Amino acid sequence: MENVQLQGTVLDENRCETNKALLQGTVLTDLQFSHKSYGESFYWFEMGIGRKSGYRDEIKVVVSERLIWDISFSIGCRIRVEGQVRTYNEECEGRSKLNIVVFARGISRLETEEEEDQDENNIYLDGFLCKTPIRRTSPLGRELCDIMLAVNRMYNKSDYIPCIAWGRNATYAGGLEVGTKLAIIGRIQSREYKKRDGDGNILSRIAYEVSILKIEE
Known part of the structure; x- marks a missing residue:
């Protein structure tokens, strides 16, 4: 950084x-x-x-x-x-x-x-859905939904924050339209994942996102 x-x-x-x-x-x-x-x-x-x-x-x-x-x-x-x-x-x-x-x-x-x-890990966000939600299923069969929330701040800037919803929240989030204003309570989390590079090597990477506990328009 x-x-x-x-x-x-x-x-x-x-x-x-x-x-x-x-x-x-x-x-x-x-x-x-x-x-x-x-x-x-x-x-x-x-x-x-x-x-x-x-x-x-x-x-x-x-x-x-x-x-x-x-x-x-x-x-x-x-x-x-x-x-x-x-x-x-x-x-x-x-x-x-x-x-x-x-x-x-x-x-x-x-x-x-x-x-x-x-x-303690509490995140509170008010923003706008800026990309089409992506619904998927975890390896254990649980429904997930990835959303991108645009949150405005001073000086005409915005933060684009990836969020992930689970279960019923995922079902709800998956039906939302781009531009919908949302209020979210969750936690910020780190998640390790594997990625294959151009030479075929498997690399470990860390992703950060807000895990949604509550969501509503």
Whole structure:
């Protein structure tokens, strides 16, 4: 993510933003420089957030130096992040790749044992369906539906956020038309998949998406 330029309610009556992320988990990597904008330096790190199934999502977070200058920040410490889901395109192996991060607007270290025992991964989005939904079936026979949500932000910009619906939500999402305004509650997740390159080698890749828990027009 070096030198990448990132600009810093229907389902929930407490939600007043079209794009909100609330994460709580463990720092997995050291801070690494991302980019500088208007004299302000930004860094990125990976954050681990456990699921009830035992799997751990590893999410990239971008944070300003001005939010962490007074925080003792190290691998293994427990933190809480409030921010937004952001996306940007990056050239990779001659192709454009969509990258997804959480842009931190607030960050704090967890101090009490009760806080440290709890992981949290909540995403709230209001946006517009910008591509035709793709319905498919998982290897275990569960119905899935992939959708792309365009979420507007300041300066006439938008984030294009891939989301995945399951079961009844997948059936519902599969019947929606492009341009439909949607409200979504879910979690941001990382998923490993295999890809074969031009030489026939099988490579491991990580995809990021919002797993939908609730969805409505």
